[in-house]
Amino acid sequence: MRQVTVGGMRVDLVSEIASLAFDKSWLFANVTDAVIAENRSWLDHRYIEPATGRFxxxxxxxxxxxxxxxxxxxTCCGNHKKRPRVPVWNDLNQPYLENMRALGVAPEEVDFVMCTHLHVDHVGWNTRLLDGRWVPTFPNARYLMGREEYRHFEAAHNAAPKSPVNHGSFEDSVLPVVAAGLAEFVETDHRLFEDRDAALRFAPAPGHTAGNMQIHLNGGHDHAVMSGDVIHHPIQCAAPWLSNAADVDPAAAVATRMALLEELADTPSYLLTGHFPAPTAGPRDPAWRHLQISFRGLGEAIMLRTVTLSFLALLSAALPVRAEDPAAYPTHKIRMLLPYAAGGGGDVVGRLLADRMGKTLGQSIYIENHTGAAGTLGTQMVAASPNDGYTITVGGMTTHVLAPAIYPKLAYDPIKDFTTIGRVGTSSIMLVATKDFSANDIKGLIALAKKGEPIQYGSWGVGSTGQFCAEILMQQRGIKMDHVPFNGIAKLAGDLLGGHISLATLDMATATPLVKDGSIKALAACGERSPSLPDVASYKEQGVAFDRSLSWAMYAPAGLAEPVAKKLSAALKDALGDAEVKEKLLALGITPQFVxxxxxxxINARDIAAWKQVAKDAGIEVK
Structure with missing residues (x-):
């Protein structure tokens, strides 16, 4: 079957290309031969090419x-689009519109074009080539695109107008729709219809792109989810930690995928994915037998019934557990899993320490970045990793003190779920602004706010130390600023430099070099006055009663063998004693201090209790 019914809605699959094969590493950044071998018994010729092993x-x-x-x-890839970097998508000539007409619908009859995201293989038929121009394929439709998604690609286009964005699809498949006045930019939770028999809404699906969404259909007792690129291939049902190479935030993408599978497990809901190949049909299918799910209907319309999944258990299962003599540690390379975006302050600190500690330990330490939820997703992954010494992290105030103080249902315990290796150092949070921002200090910011002018500030996530510092300022000085949370500090810093936001809180490691080179200006230090930026007055010096120190520390999963913990601790202490490391940390605004x-x-346990009291006294609540 290629059709299902959801309440009063009929859903048909419109095929552009029924089967395309991709190299495994091109599709999944972290796939291994072992994962494929574990699932090869049910991944038959419909899912993997027998001769080449391509997906x-x-x-x-x-x-x-x-x-x-x-x-x-x-709307798939589209015809006549030039995609030289991906030959299988380049200059296609597929009967997509003919397939649609065969279902009884002409392009002129479409009322809405709904984009889960704006990747090249999902927007191609937004436009068609007519007399040498790209024009909307569906001339009477409203094209619904995520606002955040569009702004992300628009910024890239504006930064380099002559460079194709997203393989050129932004220029030939998105901008012509906008120019025609047919685009409507929506929030990630936009509701289009709420009829009892035909309800349709977007839902956030972070991770794959900047503003990725999924679409829910509800009709009577029926429910379906059009997941777009939340899940690409059936192997991710068995190995949901496999990350698509295009994911902008792999950890968030994994969490979104897990949440979707858990939501639909033990329900009669349809999962309508964007790329599953070949129709499957019930319990004789090998995928059904392996996953204990029943396939029916629209090719990959999956009726999830008995799959119950645990995010942490799966993550643990994905990582090999090594049994070795702790005295021999380390015998191979070590992973430093950082919950920060590449290029951000925490990432720079981690890489600096990894390089020096690797030399001391005699084994290389490589970096993995897993961002999301103000660093708590990556931190959760560390807690779930084997306690063999081959996964370590660098945590800041947000991940190990502040988030536990304000999130009663945090997925990890910052004390019980980690072995603390030692303190790296202390720093402050900087309140910074663009060079043309009209205020130069807290006094000027208060005056600006009291004029009634709307003020927005950015932080690197809900519940981050940066948000907390801004909340303290607002509570104590009676002003109002609107919070704009970003998905990571690197993206926040980039938007600040680009002028997309004028005021922000940044960690010292990110802010210090930008302030020193004059790219931005600092208004205040949330915490102590920093020796790295001695001319920037602290909160307390500017009349805000707050002067707590903010610390960085190194952690490993709980239960680490004592000899291994001692070796890591000694290597950290040695790194912090190195003159070059000290100099670089100070340049990042961090005062090295081994504890x-x-x-x-x-100290962390006491700080969590103290910060809970600070939050209570200031009336700060992060939902």
Whole structure:
């Protein structure tokens, strides 16, 4: 079957390319031969090419018809589009519109084009070539695109107008729709219809792109999710930690995928994916037998019934557990899993320490970045890793003190779930602004706010130390500023430099070099006056009663063998004693200060209690 019914809605699959094969490493950044071998018994010729081992995907749209409207979801690659970097998408000539007409719908009859995201293989048929110009394929439709998603690609286009964005699809498949006045930019939780038999809404699906979304259909007792690129291939049902190479935030993408599978488990909901190949049909299918899920209907319309998944258990299962003599540690390379975006302050600190500690330990320490939820997703992954000494992290105030103080249901315990290796150093948070921002200090900012002018500030996430510092300022000085949370500090700094936001809180490691080279200006230090930026007055010096020190520390999963913990601690102490490391940390605004692991653990426990009281006294609540 290629059709399902959801309440009063009929959903048909519109095929563009039924089967395309991709190299495994091109599709999944962290796939291994072992993962494929574990699932090879049910990954038959429909999913993997037997001769080459390449993964097979389908490219298709979904045509949704209700009594009062018709919508098309994700419009594949498109014809005649020049994509030289991906030959299988280049200059296609596919009967996509003919396939749609065969279902009884002409392009002129489509009321809505719904884009889960704006990647090249999901927007191609937004436009068609007519008399040498790209024009909207669906001339009477409203094209619904995520506002955040569009702004992300628009910024890239504006920064380099002559460089193709997203393989050129932004220029030939998105901008012509905008120019024609047919684009409507929506939030990630936008609701289009709420009829009892035909409800349709977007939902946030972070991780794959800057503003990735999924689409929910509800009708009567029926429910379906059009997941776009939340899940690409059936192997991710068994190995959901496999990250697509295009994911902008792999950890968030994994969390979104896990949440979707858990939401649909033990329910009769349809999962309508964007790329699953070949129709499957019930319990005789090997995928069904392996996953204990039943396939029916629209090719990959999956009826999830009995899959129950645990994010942490799966992550643990994905990582090999090594049994070795702790005295011989380390015998191979070590992973430093950092919950910060590459290029951000925490990432720079981690890489600096990894390089020096690797020399001391005699083994290389490589970096993995897993961002999301103000650093708590990557930190959760560390807690779930084997306690063999081959996964370590650098945590800041947000991940190990502040988040536990304000999130009662945090997925990890910052004390019980970690072995504290030792303190790295202390720093402050900087309140910074663009060079043309009208205020130069807290006094000027208060005056600006009291004029009634709207003020927005950015931080690197909800519940981050940066947000907390801004909240303290607002609470104590009676001003109002609107919070704009960013997905990582590197993106926040980039938007600040680009003038997309004028005021922000940054950690010292990110702010210090930008302030020193004059790219931005600093208004105040949330914490102590920093020796790295001695001319910037602290909160307390500017009348805000707050002067707590903010610390960085190194952690490993709980239960680490004592000999291994001692070796890591000694290597950290040695690194912090190195003159070059000291100089570079000070340049990042961090005052090096080694404190042994057990002592730092006790300090953290006291700080969590103290920050809870600070939050209570200031009336700060992060939901």
């Amino acid at each position: 097979i995907l389908s490219h298709h749209s979904y045509l949704v018809r209700a009594p009062r409207w018709t919508a098309i979801v994700d 042994p692991g057990e002592e730092q653990r006790d």
